[in-house]
Amino acid sequence: MRLMRVFLRLGGLSLAAGVVIILTWIYGGMRQYPLPDLQEREARQNRPPWPDAGESLTILGDGVELILYAVIGRTILRLRLSPSSRSERELIRLNMR
Amino acid sequence: MKIESGLVEPVRPLHWRLKITFWLDVLLALSICSLQTVSATGLVIHEWLGLTVVGMVFAHLLFSWSWISSTSRRLLSQSTRAHINYIINVALFCSVIATIFSGVIISQKAVPVLTGSKAVLIMNWRWDRLHNDFAGAVLMLSGFHIAINWEWILAASQKILRWIFEASQ
Numbered sequence: 001m002r003l004m005r006v007f008l009r010l011g012g013l014s015l016a017a018g019v020v021i022i023l024t025w026i027y028g029g030m031r032q033y034p035l036p037d038l039q040e041r042e043a044r045q046n047r048p049p050w051p052d053a054g055e056s057l058t059i060l061g062d063g064v065e066l067i068l069y070a071v072i073g074r075t076i077l078r079l080r081l082s083p084s085s086r087s088e089r090e091l092i093r094l095n096m097r
Numbered sequence: 098m099k100i101e102s103g104l105v106e107p108v109r110p111l112h113w114r115l116k117i118t119f120w121l122d123v124l125l126a127l128s129i130c131s132l133q134t135v136s137a138t139g140l141v142i143h144e145w146l147g148l149t150v151v152g153m154v155f156a157h158l159l160f161s162w163s164w165i166s167s168t169s170r171r172l173l174s175q176s177t178r179a180h181i182n183y184i185i186n187v188a189l190f191c192s193v194i195a196t197i198f199s200g201v202i203i204s205q206k207a208v209p210v211l212t213g214s215k216a217v218l219i220m221n222w223r224w225d226r227l228h229n230d231f232a233g234a235v236l237m238l239s240g241f242h243i244a245i246n247w248e249w250i251l252a253a254s255q256k257i258l259r260w261i262f263e264a265s266q
Binding site: 006009010013016017020021023024025027028031032033035036041044045047048049050051052055056058059061062063065066067068069070071072073074076077 | 126129130131133134135136137138139140141142155158159162178181190191194195198199205206219220222223224225226227236237239240241243244245247
């Protein structure tokens, strides 16, 4: 019964993903982009198949970017919105037990 | 083990669900960061990790199902914060699916292996550009997702750290 419920939820998520894929396909078909220049095309076409040690620090940069977005979001949400409701806090607690 | 007034009490085990959810989320955040720059991971790891993220996102959503179903049912009567949280989550889900889908279209390593087909020789530049745009949106919305769920992250981190500290003693 529990497994059935999980499969039903997975089915629902897959259905939602399918709808998003169709919408993305339509959106992608409508968008027109100029071709990148030859140098960029060459670089993007022949990306290194294995990790480049010299580029590993860029992951840290992306981590910093993620934190920056979180801080921006935190600042905006704190200033503009009411704190989480009691029922929301209950849900948070329920998920943690 | 905790000793109080002569009695030996076992440390209450942390619920497996919280542990899995927490580490899954940490793994997801790390994966999203490392997927942003292809040259850092290489194309092979980038594509396989990208496909794995679908499974991680679905698992993340299954663990958050109680929130999804209760908020969806009472969406109109929810607070502004809940509405914004819901919109961010839907946008994040759409961005992740769109990123993976566009990644599958331009795949040169993982999808040809899975389907047994030959990798496309000429890149589809339109989908390559869209893939980049969607990936940028995923990073931004993930940051907002972290921001709005900050209380949960903080509380879960405290519980997990306390559990690690108590278990090591």
